Amino acid sequence: MQKFDTMLLENSEENIDYCADLIKKGEVVGIPTETVYGLAGSALCEDAIDKIFSAKGRPQDNPLIVHIGQLSQVEQLAQNIPKLFYELAEEFWPGPLTMIVEKKDIIPNKTSGGLSSVGLRMPYHPVALEIIRRSGFPVAAPSGNVSGAPSPTTARDMFEDMQGKIPAVIDGGFCNIGIESTVISFEKDGVRLLRPGLVSAEDLAEFTTVYIDNGVEQKLSHNEKTISPGMKYKHYSPKAKIIIFDGTCEEMCNYISEKNDENAYAVIANSDESKVLKGQKFLTFGDSLEEQAKNLFFTLRELDRLSASKGYFLLPNKSGVGLALFNRLIRAAGFKVVKL
Numbered sequence: 001m002q003k004f005d006t007m008l009l010e011n012s013e014e015n016i017d018y019c020a021d022l023i024k025k026g027e028v029v030g031i032p033t034e035t036v037y038g039l040a041g042s043a044l045c046e047d048a049i050d051k052i053f054s055a056k057g058r059p060q061d062n063p064l065i066v067h068i069g070q071l072s073q074v075e076q077l078a079q080n081i082p083k084l085f086y087e088l089a090e091e092f093w094p095g096p097l098t099m100i101v102e103k104k105d106i107i108p109n110k111t112s113g114g115l116s117s118v119g120l121r122m123p124y125h126p127v128a129l130e131i132i133r134r135s136g137f138p139v140a141a142p143s144g145n146v147s148g149a150p151s152p153t154t155a156r157d158m159f160e161d162m163q164g165k166i167p168a169v170i171d172g173g174f175c176n177i178g179i180e181s182t183v184i185s186f187e188k189d190g191v192r193l194l195r196p197g198l199v200s201a202e203d204l205a206e207f208t209t210v211y212i213d214n215g216v217e218q219k220l221s222h223n224e225k226t227i228s229p230g231m232k233y234k235h236y237s238p239k240a241k242i243i244i245f246d247g248t249c250e251e252m253c254n255y256i257s258e259k260n261d262e263n264a265y266a267v268i269a270n271s272d273e274s275k276v277l278k279g280q281k282f283l284t285f286g287d288s289l290e291e292q293a294k295n296l297f298f299t300l301r302e303l304d305r306l307s308a309s310k311g312y313f314l315l316p317n318k319s320g321v322g323l324a325l326f327n328r329l330i331r332a333a334g335f336k337v338v339k340l
């Protein structure tokens with residue numbers, strides 16, 4: 001793999017042009033989106049796709065989402081597109097929704113991980129949209145972390161994972177949403193939710209029947225088939241051990257204090273909740289489910305910066321964006337929940 005002196009670029013017209021140019025030339029760059037930072041390269045260039053997989057250390061069978069800047073690109077890239085696709089695009093694009101449809105041959109098999117389908121998304125982050133539009137290509141962009149690590153929600157976090165491996169990361173600020181896009185596929189009479197995100201099952205149910213895939217809430221068994229290969233892999237794991245606790249904040253703090261581990265952290269909603277702490281270290285990650293989703297990956301990385309041995313979280317409520325929070329946390333915790 002080529003070595004780079006990776007640049008951390010500020011958000012400017014010039015740097016947006018520079019990143020779009022790199023993509024044109026078959027290079028890959030770190031870009032902000034409203035969900036998480038992505039590792040972006042031309043979806044049509046096999047060489048760029050190889051670079052993405054190798055910088056991330058990603059398994060070759062895990063397909064990449066293809067990001068577009070205009071609705072007219074859909075028909076260049078995909079075929080047999082259901083009417084519902086356009087209804088959902090009208091409502092949720094540009095935004096954090098990825099829809100899987102049948103791909104056209106123009107998309108290399110490397111991009112789709114060997115599948116005959118492609119996941120399409122039009123992001124709303126202005127830096128992402130501008131870079132995609134100026135590059136003139138559909139842009140493949142997985143989350144900008146090393147495979148298995150928490151997704152990056154700041155340019156600095158992406159820089160840390162990708163330093164030396166790519167030419168540049170452009171800074172577009174802290175990602176507003178903080179967890180990756182909702183991923184759906186189409187069924188005869190509705191959609192299948194493969195990965196929950198800010199566009200929730202309830203939001204989609206306003207339009208159609210929503211089937212929640214088995215892999216959303218539980219670990220898939222060894223040979224269980226899945227439409228979305230990403231669900232098979234270990235994910236979002238910091239070095240600290242993540243433990244989900246089913247109970248009250250007070251019960252969780254009592255439980256931690258009995259363990260006598262001075263490097264264990266309680267991750268709680270806000271400093272009000274710190275009243276029930278039993279002297280242990282803590283981090284806060286927000287009052288609402290939306291705020292908690294926004295701060296989740298940053299907090300997982302923060303635990304490692306603090307050399308935490310463990311991070312304890314309360315089991316989130318699974319309604320709305322809570323299902324996405326649960327889906328990411330349960331993976332980070334290796335699918336175990338502690339209940340007394």
Ligand code: TXA
Nearest residue numbers: 035037038063117118119142143180181227228229230
């Ligand atoms: O918010 C996001 O979606 C971010 C930003 C950068 O846009 N991207 C992202 O990409 O999260 P990635 O590669 O980290 O996750 C994509 C997920 C994987 O679980 C993958 O298996 C699934 O989407 N996926 C992509 N294309 C698919 C396809 N054709 N069929 C089934 N699953 C697909």
Ligand code: MG
Nearest residue numbers: 142143151180
């Ligand atoms: Mg990812």
